[in-house]
Amino acid sequence: MTGHRRGAGGAGGAPRRAGSRSRARSPWAAGSDTATGQGRRRQRRVLVLGAVGAALAVVLLAVSVIVFTGGDDGPPTTHPTTTGVSWASGANANPPNDLGAWEQWVGRPTDIAILFTARTNWETVTQADWPMSDFRDYPGALSIAQPLFPRGSNEAACARGEYDGHWRDFGNTLLRNGRPDAIVRLGWEFNGDWFRDWLPRDSGTWKVCFTRAAAALRSTAPQVKIEWNMTAHRDTMENGDGVWEAYPGDDVVDIIGIDAYDSSPASMTQKIFNEQCNRPSGVCTVARFAREHGKQLAVAEWGLDRRASAGGGGDNPFYIEKMYEFFLANRDILAYEAYYSASPDENDNVASSLHNPATNPDSARRYLELFGGPRRPATGTSGAAR
Template identity: 40%
Template structure:
């Protein structure tokens, strides 16, 4: 995962869109090649459609131009690098239109269509809730459909059950959510690039851990059943 610029340094979409950050990105490509990572997957400016990241797509025109500049710069020195355009599944605040695809950089600049999805906002306790969330405008199922329409693979960089925080709507120890994620991955195996469970016991986050420590024992047991120990 890489932002458009290092956090806390006062970067801007406008500067990025004008190419002011191109040289460091060329250097990144050189570094990837030098360390045998020329085909690395770069989750660039992930969760751009929320409000809590500096690189949010508040200006979708500048955001798209910035993304394109970064991809072009990296590919100059690491042409095999792969770029993952990844949103979060919990509602689009940016762009203001509420449509994350307004910030799609174009098929020439994207290799993987990605999403981060947690069992919250809303949670999925049953089939009806899962179907509504998954097929909503920012749901996993909608992202899979968008990827297929653009001839791209799908990446799920972060997914998890949520046993604390959850912005008032955590799904808790929910093995049903684990089952549905597994089933969706399996049903779309032909376009899946990767998926990663977000195993994090940090109480300041969402208490998602299924292993060392186990914060959701039923979800943990279901995960082990489906994926193995």
């Protein structure tokens, strides 16, 4: 569950996404297929969002976020006895990923698609119809990764309101493409060092920037959901502040999110998984915070990591099991989760693919056993519904 997202080649580094690449035609594409889009570099940006019931009717009996099986130092002695998903589950849709083929493989429709805009300039970030136009006929929800600002801009100007107009433009872009209720991951993975354009220089200024961008976006798209999204395994930001120093406030954020890949350290034992899960930038900590603040939880990107330079666990079905248990235990607040299945052209990325190609066959089998097949009843879940 840990994809420390560093630049390419760094130990524990985040996988890089390819720069600009041609788009693969989506099965739901409504627009032309001539535009190019910038991939989500460094981490797997995948699809997501689903039409799963939105009623939070479950009373939790414990404050603990997750129940794990097995001893601390070895593999679990028991395995999950429940299979199937009863929450909003998806996968990455661009960089090019054949979502239709993924759905056929998994044996059920996806609920949400993870998208990444081209980060070239303000026009591609906030005014271009792509990639949303390719998903106008997609019945699930969209989770869109957006930089707080493109290269050449800065958090101080953002905090002064100089970019508010751009975010109002993006709200209109969502409306124009029939996605007024999209989930937007503003400044995602801000605590890594791979997306250097929008990592916090001054935490206070960055929070003001985030707040202004969210408010401007909501002024034209009031139904939009704002997700504050960190990366796992990065407790401290590059400016020296703890990751939670960048939280802009409950009045700004709808969903608390984290991206997690199996690296630095890889979860090869129960003890390691528990330790990384409960560190400040661990998924268990994020889930607890979401509960305490009355927010929904999201894991927009999660997956395996085969990079030796990042301490990746490779083909590790144990990690698939642990994440399934985590989602099951937190399904009452889980807005969505999405597996990032890195495409073949992402050779410098995490090599997390489970299907087409089946880079990790043991984990692919375990994923199908746990996540595959018809959806279970959504009792007690709170998925992000269209």
